[in-house]
Amino acid sequence: MTELDTSRLERLSGMLKRRGILLPAFEIHGGAKGLYDFGPVGGRLRNKVNQTWLNHWLALGNVVEISCPTVTPYAVLEASGHVGEFSDFMTVCTSCEEASRADTLLEDFHPNPDALTRSELQSLLDKSQPPCPSCPDAKWSPITAQNLMFNTTIGAGTSGRPGFLRPETAQGMFTSFPALYRHNRERLPFGAIQIGKGYRNEISPRQGMIRLREFNMAELEYFINPHEEPEHDFTPWDGLDVTLIAEKEGEVQMKFSHAIESNVIRHATVGYFMAKTFDFLVNVGIDAQRIRFRQHESDEMAHYASDCWDAEIHGSYGWIECVGIAHRGCYDLESHEKATGKSLRARREFEQPQVIEIDGWTTEGAKAGPAFRALAGAVKQAVELLPTSSTFPTDVTLSSGEKVTVEKEHVKRDQRTETVTGEWYIPHVVEPAFGIDRIIWHILDHAYDESGKDGETYTTMHLSENVAPVDYCIFPLFEKDGMGELAKSIHAIMCSKPSVVSMYDASGSIGRRYARADEIGVPKCITVDHQSLEDNTVTIRDRDTGEQHRVAIDSL
């Protein structure tokens, strides 16, 4: 970072605070690291970014918006792998109160304790009773998870069960899969989107908005059938050469369609969402020249992901990852399925029904049941493995190692034809995950312009109309002769329109008021002057050109 950038960054931060866009949270109590307020102007900006994001993905037509709790039971995040991935497991010596990491204590008792779940660590700890490193005792408290997720207890007293504030919104969408699948009439592909808060108890939040402890995230989970070739239309991006930093090819400029054909981007849906992400970022005002996509190295990717790209945006802090677009395979649904025993699958019909000839032995329940009692199930398993040529009575070995004699009356020949028309499979997931705070930071960073005006610094926020927090400022040229009243009535009309924010300002010279409006990026300023009183027209000034034209009040 150059010195010039640093001072610009300081002036920008000062302005954001002064004008109520972005402020340190709880400042009168001394502040809190990694927590920020969106102020009266920033709150509206965030809302418009969120709304633009929702509209962008809902336009796909097969995407629905949901909202899941931030408070999440332990088991959910254990199943997802977050407990293992995001936490250290701590236990406290009950004699000397020294806290230790459970996996470190158990290194002599297990080849790789780091990979164990909490319950596995707990039972190993109970069994092996490792000595305390700082006192002669070996009595350990129950293991607790520490660090990157915020711990909480759901419910009071002893009936409370452990939980966390979610580190991402995605898990709620995975656990809602059955409802989503039903809603979408059991047809893939479809997606669910969600905007909400996520929490990570970062050891050291830094760089303002870049690493927060509580942050706004927006995620799409797009469920696809891995047996179907995805079909996406890339013609809207045919004129666009985008910067890709690919694992093998290095930095290249190419079209999305070409990158997919040449397998630089390994999955068409990942590529399609990269293209849609590019459009979104440009829509909210990110400089297209300062967007690039970087592919994760194979060893950097989570083990289940088959391809992952970050959209990086260049700003005052250098290139910052703001969006992650990952092909997550079937990992998430499969994990929750394994943990719960509930089916998180979709049905696909085969093009040709598969006809299976079954010919073998099975047990005659009415006879085998009373004869083998508790062993009947194991006997059935063993009999069904016998060759069709078997004769009875015969001795079979059960899976337990036990041997039993099966009489002819215990069995029957099972000969039939079964037609299988389809199968249940675990859908794959492609997930674009957006860090809204980081994107908002870069919107502000890119929009902030300090170009001089008559030798003095004049700051303008060149915000896109899609996200500008205030749509109109209404100024009376003078607040007399009825101009003030007329301006106020126009202000009232503008405020009554849905999703329009208008500000009335009559204090200071007209130039000063324009400057105030430019600083927070108001796209249009409406001025009431003498002529307005005569012919019911006003002037509209454009923020970026400074040009004014006169329109009738009725046409506003």
Next chain:
RNA sequence: GCGGAUAUGGUGUAGUGGUAACAUAGGAGGUUUCCAACCUCUUGUCGCGGGUUCGACUCCCGCUAUCCGCACCA
């Protein structure tokens, strides 16, 4: 988490062991006022806690926050 620096009106800064100044911003009024003009009046400040002292914004200690490295993390 470790090391270094910093903390004064909304913002940017000056300054002192005897409770504070400048600029700018804000409010009211004036000015036939269209791009931060000018005039008058006016609001508002020493991060938090403890110690030393007759007296602390100033000195000391702790905490918190911010910035810069390292580590962590995406």
